[in-house]
Amino acid sequence: MLTIFNLHARVADKEILRGVNLKVKAGEVHAIMGKNGSGKSTLAGVLAGRDAFEVTEGDVLFEDKNLLDMDPEERAREGLFMAFQYPVEIPGVSNSYFLKAALNATRKHRGLPELDAMEFLTLVKEKLKLIHIDEDLLKRPVNEGFSGGEKKRNEIFQMAVLEPKLAILDETDSGLDIDTIKTVADGVNAMRSKDRAMVVITHYQRLLNFIVPDKVHVLLDGRIVKSGGKELALELENKGYEWLETEAQATT
């Protein structure tokens, strides 16, 4: 579903990604781990289509289409969803209005009929149950006054409503306590399916106790230096990132 080939990207004049390669198939959950400065945010930003990041080399194919050529809204409509590390507050726009507009934009793009207020409410109520979120969230402005945990759960709720093909979770666990992490993870797991792929970007291993990945990749200095199964995450937890840095240096 997602193929990243030799991706190089920079922010201002600094090169951050130096040849990232990744293949993700439908139904798979991949974890990308790395410490600060490894390029995790840059990778997420490039996939989301943020202006600040400039791709200098390489390709990204999403369902065999050139992702880097698409506007952010096009990527979303094609089925890409990014759960942001720092979700923005949007006073004056309610969660329900925002989601309905987003969902209908995607449906229209796919040739599906748009949902009216009633149909949307019915769909949304189901998803609220799935993610265990209270209905009064709908009337509240997007993320306004939400705690860190509430914002992250709202990201997952949006994912549930929009039903993307590929979900990228950018440090969804950052700033959360263990109980909240578990709740968020429950929501993510509820969305796992054979037709959907997920890329979980994280610094810490403990999220992966709850969202168990099929493959784990380690990002170091802008490249994926090692890939493995879920045991790789545990190895990192025990040995730290320096072990891989030493290993990487030894091989160059």
Next chain:
Amino acid sequence: MVAMLEQENNAYPGEFSRIEKELAKVGSPALLRQRKAAIARFGEVGFPTTHDEEWRFTDVAPIAKAPLALPEIEDGVPPPEARSSLAGDGYRLSFVNGYRPVFEQQGAKLPTGVIVASLAEALVKHKDLVEPHLAHHARVDGSAFTALNTAFFRDGAFVHIPKGVVVSAPIHLQFLATTRPFAWQRRTLIVAGENSQATIVEGYDGADGNAYFTNAVTEVVALPGAVLDHYKVQREGKSAFHVGTMQVTMQRGSTFTSHGIALGGGLVRNDANAVLDAEGCTCTLNGLYLASGQQLIDNHTRIDHAKPNCVSHELYKGILDGKARGVFNGKIYVHPNAQKTDAKQTNKTLLLSDDAVINTKPQLEIYADDVKCMHGATIGPLDADSIFYLRSRGIGLAEARCLLTFAFANDIIRRIQVAPIRAQLEDVLLAAQHLPRGEEAP
């Protein structure tokens, strides 16, 4: 006979002499004396220029130079097509060009004693209710435009709510101008009796096309305990000049809430002034203005805390696009004995284009020492992160900008209690991008 005025200041005093006998037919000799004082005042000061501090950013030379005539009263009844139908229950007094006003109602009849009528007629039938107030609140030495209006108005709207009466449905005062080159002097007097309650909507409409000038003066008196909800919705034509002055006098324990909505006009200036002349008053002034192209919209407000223990809130929001210019000047004047004053003024401007300009100035003069006075202003474009967030969920760039612009305005819109006005604003802001409104509005 209608004479086209020569340019600038000299024409008006001359015109006054010419039609003085006609003007004397409206109201009593006392009003004529007020009119004479008004035109004398205008003769002294003339139209303001940009050298006047209060008009520094708003050049009214185009109004002074425009070839306009003072209209006469038109006989007969205006064609029904000229007016839209009343949306929902309520009462409406319609002024179409120079025709005498037409009164319509839908739903319950006006409660006994409530007067919604032609000011010219009220000066005869209800002299004792009108004369103590007319031209005593909006002073002719306050502004050249007020002076002109007092000198030349032929008719206007008079609203009187008797003591203790509650009028549930809104009272609309509708002023419609077609684009003949006239200088319309629109005059309104609202007297809300003790402990009365009412909602009054002033609407100013006109078509795009040739320039015309609406010079509106509204005096509002809120007697003790009165609760008045006021709206001014201005949708004049793109080439029109609109100068509106509202002067409010508040008595003990009264509550006055006004929403000033400015959507149209080429050159617009609103003055909203309130004197809190007794204890326990609550005054709220909200404003929303949208300007694009070459429009200039200038809002000046002045709240006088003349007595202790009063509360005032101001929230003005402007949305500027194209090469539009906005001006905001909010004065709060706290008199020396006005202890325990609670005054808050907030002014926010959204700039949607690089060429739009806003000049904003709060002006607080505080002479009492036990008060709470706050003011704040923000100016800026739409938040880029918010736009990106909406796009990342599939909402297109144009829709995202439209939605966020609406969200900015919605702070004011959601405070509007008259549903048709809210609907009108939602339409103006959302329809261009086919975004849903009504119950579904964000």
